[in-house]
Amino acid sequence: MYDMKALYEAQSVEDAVALRIEHPEAQIIAGGSDVLVQMREGKRAGKELISIYMIDAMRGVSLDAAENLRIGSLTSFSHITRDPLIQKYCNVLGEAVDQVGSPQIRNIGTIGGNTCNGVTSADSASTLHAYEAIVELTGKDGVRKVPIKDFYIKAGTVDIKPDEIQTAILIPKASYENTFGHYIKYGMRNAMEIATLGCSVNVRLSSNKKTIERCRIAYGVAGPVPMRCPSAEAVANGAAPSKALAEQFARAVIDDINPRDSWRASKAFRQHIAVEMAKRALTRAVELAGGEMA
């Protein structure tokens, strides 16, 4: 038995919004792989829960009218990885969430939960930042869209109003088109591991593959919230892909990131691996885009 005060079950998004207003103290629960564990630990013991897990309308991946990728917030990690649209347009996201926890956790864990809990180590977070994803929130006055960068306010806090739930994550067409990405997770073991550092890089090359038209890089665990690296991106944008460029690009991330000392790893170690991961992820992304590191 969980130590919960009460459970309110939403059957639809409208239901969930009404329950949010009716029970302002209640915690939203999606897949529960964070909330229920925290409840067991006593951190959230005795709380009311609003379950949105049964809202099937919030599951699945589709293309909207403008061909943006739309990922329902309750889509599980394993379904994202297996989804044909994800594999075609944003395979790196499927690969990133395939490194969360274990197979069973990937069947229950949702992309909505992964982002709403606001943790920097979430395996989806760096890729969503690197693709400038848009968070769709639904409240009593309708839908609000927030760039993912603004959605994360500080560690553990995201921009959800008291009457809102997160209903989808969008990846704009301009963001995924002709774009190829690679994610590297550094952890001490291969399964059931929280990232020591996560790095996601994507590139769009010119048609002759000789120029990096656009490069984006984001990290998880390089600061209190996931972050992009504008200095490193400026080095790569418009440049010709080469090994020397990869070195220069990777060194530039140090100006952008702000990792901390924690029991998992020291700041110095995280800075060290951040450089190497940036180099490797850029190299792989360029290869995936059909380019060569001269």
Add this chain to the structure above:
Amino acid sequence: MSTQYKLVHCTINGKAVEKMVDVRASLTDMLRNDYHLTSVKKGCEVGECGACNILIDGEAFNSCIYLAVWAEGKDIWTLEGLLSPDGELSDIQQAFIDESAIQCGFCTPGFIMTAVEILETNKLYTDDELRKLLSGHLCRCTGYENVFRAVKKTMYRRQGKEIDF
């Protein structure tokens, strides 16, 4: 507050059932206490060890971090459902015995249900893929190698292929 109950209908091991369930219950609680399916083990109870693993609509879930009320309308399978009507073991259960993939047996039901999900895909996975697919279970007896062999052997047999360990 007074205890909150909900009527939960689902299919368990092929049989349609319904029971009033305490909303605070995990699916592990419901399967063990209300349906006496004690192959579903209480291990870590925080979704790390895989001892409580079962299949819901064909996918593996740690039932300890799954609310019992979410079972509504779902098709649930536990290890008990693998036995044939005359009590014969399934091929994957027999393979666990043949390969000495069990010792104390606590992790076994969970491991086997994950193996069922893997085998039902009818794919021939590489060793690395198989290890990743089996990574959601902790076993303190066997050292995993025998579990891996049991699943791999069954996967090859079902595909009618020769095994190369």
